[in-house]
Amino acid sequence: MSEFLKVLMNIRSLRAAAREVSLEQLEEGLEKLTAVVEERRNEEASQREAQEERKRKINQYMDMLRADGIDPVELKELMGDIEKPAGKRAPRPAKYRYTDEAGQEKTWTGQGRQPVAIRTHIEAGGKLEDFLIEKN
Numbered sequence: 753m754s755e756f757l758k759v760l761m762n763i764r765s766l767r768a769a770a771r772e773v774s775l776e777q778l779e780e781g782l783e784k785l786t787a788v789v790e791e792r793r794n795e796e797a798s799q800r801e802a803q804e805e806r807k808r809k810i811n812q813y814m815d816m817l818r819a820d821g822i823d824p825v826e827l828k829e830l831m832g833d834i835e836k837p838a839g840k841r842a843p844r845p846a847k848y849r850y851t852d853e854a855g856q857e858k859t860w861t862g863q864g865r866q867p868v869a870i871r872t873h874i875e876a877g878g879k880l881e882d883f884l885i886e887k888n
Contacts, residue, residue, distance in 0.1 A: 848883040859885070 759765040770778055814824050846859030850869045860867050860883075870883055 846885060848880070849885050850883050 759769050817824050817827065844861040844863065847862040848860045848870065849857060850860065850867060851857050852867065852869050860870065870880065873882065874880060
């Protein structure tokens with residue numbers, strides 16, 4: 753929690769901080785805080801209305817399905833076969849092979865941070881192609 757929120761949420765700290773500012777500044781702060789609170793209330797009310805509208809539409813579609821003799825559970829089972837979640841993509845194959853500082857042979861896909869051993873070699877005038885894994 754930020755220092756500001758700690759002061760705002762603790763009445764003693766808030767009173768102590770309020771002693772350091774003028775009444776006009778406190779009133780201006782109150783107006784701004786009231787505006788922020790009202791904006792937040794409106795946002796949350798809009799979100800609730802959107803959720804209620806979504807539920808209403810879902811119920812309407814469920815009623816339409818039932819009226820046409822389609823069981824929503826059966827439709828869900830059929831849709832389960834169609835829309836499989838994508839899941840994780842396959843890991844990228846390694847493009848480069850190098851030996852690290854500990855003497856262990858490792859690989860790198862070419863994405864992400866460049867390994868220190870490769871970076872050091874390049875800085876010394878070598879080429880990235882020196883580490884390519886040859887495809888047979």
